[in-house]
Amino acid sequence: MIIAVDGPAASGKGTIARALARHYGLPHLDTGLLYRAVAASVLREGLAPEQEDDAVSACGFDDALLADPWLRTDEVGQIASIVSAHPLVRAALLQRQKAFAHQPGGAVLDGRDIGTVIAPDADVKLFIKATPTIRAQRRHLELRKNGVGSSLDKVLADIRARDERDSQRSEAPLVQAEDAAALDTSFLSIDAAVQRAIELVERRRAARG
Numbered sequence: 008m009i010i011a012v013d014g015p016a017a018s019g020k021g022t023i024a025r026a027l028a029r030h031y032g033l034p035h036l037d038t039g040l041l042y043r044a045v046a047a048s049v050l051r052e053g054l055a056p057e058q059e060d061d062a063v064s065a066c067g068f069d070d071a072l073l074a075d076p077w078l079r080t081d082e083v084g085q086i087a088s089i090v091s092a093h094p095l096v097r098a099a100l101l102q103r104q105k106a107f108a109h110q111p112g113g114a115v116l117d118g119r120d121i122g123t124v125i126a127p128d129a130d131v132k133l134f135i136k137a138t139p140t141i142r143a144q145r146r147h148l149e150l151r152k153n154g155v156g157s158s159l160d161k162v163l164a165d166i167r168a169r170d171e172r173d174s175q176r177s178e179a180p181l182v183q184a185e186d187a188a189a190l191d192t193s194f195l196s197i198d199a200a201v202q203r204a205i206e207l208v209e210r211r212r213a214a215r216g
Contacts (some may be wrong), residue, residue, distance in 0.1 A: 020117045029209065119181040
């Protein structure tokens with residue numbers, strides 16, 4: 008069974024995807040980490056994220072980089088949103104993601120184009136969303152816990168900017184797949200959001216027979 012979980016930054020898609028992977032005993036891939044690894048490589052090598060050639064040259068990273076905590080910082084996340092807009096970067100990482108999705112037994116993948124590009128044939132597609140303000144509050148709290156000082160207004164501005172880049176890019180924009188079930192986590196606890204996601208998965212599985 009392939010479960011595709013899409014949605015914007017800080018919507019809760021990663022938390023829900025990991026919980027679904029545990030619940031169904033499936034391997035999980037946060038595809039955003041691949042783009043964050045490219046972004047981290049760009050930063051470390053002093054390259055220009057806006058230049059497609061520079062970003063593509065950073066796609067040959069070692070899998071060990073995916074375990075680096077630095078990848079999950081806001082600094083890397085902002086650059087990841089830039090490099091992920093390059094068509095050649097997306098093409099370079101495409102087969103890596105497709106292979107993970109179509110491994111024997113299936114998998115859970117979360118990102119922004121799983122249900123539309125990576126696994127359009129997924130058995131279950133979820134689109135996780137929340138209001139920009141709620142997502143900014145979540146990200147702000149996360150940053151404070153990690154000792155990163157940033158105003159809520161700045162975090163909200165960054166969230167809105169990333170949403171615009173992700174939804175307006177020409178290659179694999181962030182959109183809800185036509186056959187995806189939407190889940191708004193704005194006013195749900197983590198446990199309630201996960202339970203609702205499991206219910207949606209079970210409903211889709213039952214409908215498919």
